[in-house]
Amino acid sequence: MPVRDAMTTDVLTFAPDDTVEAAMRALVDRGIDAAPVVDGGRVVGLLSTGDLIVAEGQVHVPTVFSLLGASIELPGERKRFEEDLRRALGGTVADVMTHDPHTVGPDETLEDAATLLHTHDVSRLPVVDDDGRLLGILARGDIIRAMIAQA
Numbered sequence: 630m631p632v633r634d635a636m637t638t639d640v641l642t643f644a645p646d647d648t649v650e651a652a653m654r655a656l657v658d659r660g661i662d663a664a665p666v667v668d669g670g671r672v673v674g675l676l677s678t679g680d681l682i683v684a685e686g687q688v689h690v691p692t693v694f695s696l697l698g699a700s701i702e703l704p705g706e707r708k709r710f711e712e713d714l715r716r717a718l719g720g721t722v723a724d725v726m727t728h729d730p731h732t733v734g735p736d737e738t739l740e741d742a743a744t745l746l747h748t749h750d751v752s753r754l755p756v757v758d759d760d761g762r763l764l765g766i767l768a769r770g771d772i773i774r775a776m777i778a779q780a
Contacts, residue, residue: 632742633735635775636756636765642667643676645723652676652722663753664766666726671761674726675753732757735764739772746772 641664643652656662656678666674733742733754742754746769753768 630739630775630779631735632733632737632739632756632767633764635739635771636735636767637771638765640665640763640766642763643722643726644668645673645721645726647722649720649722649725653678665730665755665763666722667763670763672730672732672755672757672763674723674728675730675755676722676726680725680727730755732761733767734758739775742767743772 641655641659641661643655643664643666645666645668652664656664656676662679663675663677665672666676731745731749731751731754733745733756735756735758745754746752753766755763756765756767758764
């Protein structure tokens with residue numbers, strides 16, 4: 630079966646200059662964990678919740694000491710935390726996305742796509758034409774649904 634018969638065509642996409650905060654909200658609202666990043670219709674990256682978690686992980690959490698039952702925060706720690714968090718949330722999708730993701734063509738077989746998913750340990754592949762323009766996305770679940778439909 631060709632990829633085109635199993636791919637999802639209603640695809641959430643991001644632009645490289647979208648904010649990380651807006652991207653997180655969009656992923657949560659759609660109940661998905663990744664989406665292609667397109668620039669002029671061409672796929673330039675893939676943004677996943679894993680990328681966002683890494684970005685959030687770069688935020689320095691304030692150092693707090695407990696002394697005689699009182700919590701004491703080091704001077705300047707709160708301000709640094711707030712600045713790091715603001716920078717992470719205000720950053721752009723281009724700052725945290727996976728650049729040049731693995732892709733698949735619409736006429737490739739689901740077997741070929743499944744091999745790519747497994748080989749590169751990814752959960753989805755943007756489906757692109759010969760010019761790298763986004764046509765859809767193929768996730769592991771799409772392959773499973775196609776297998777069940779054929780059975």
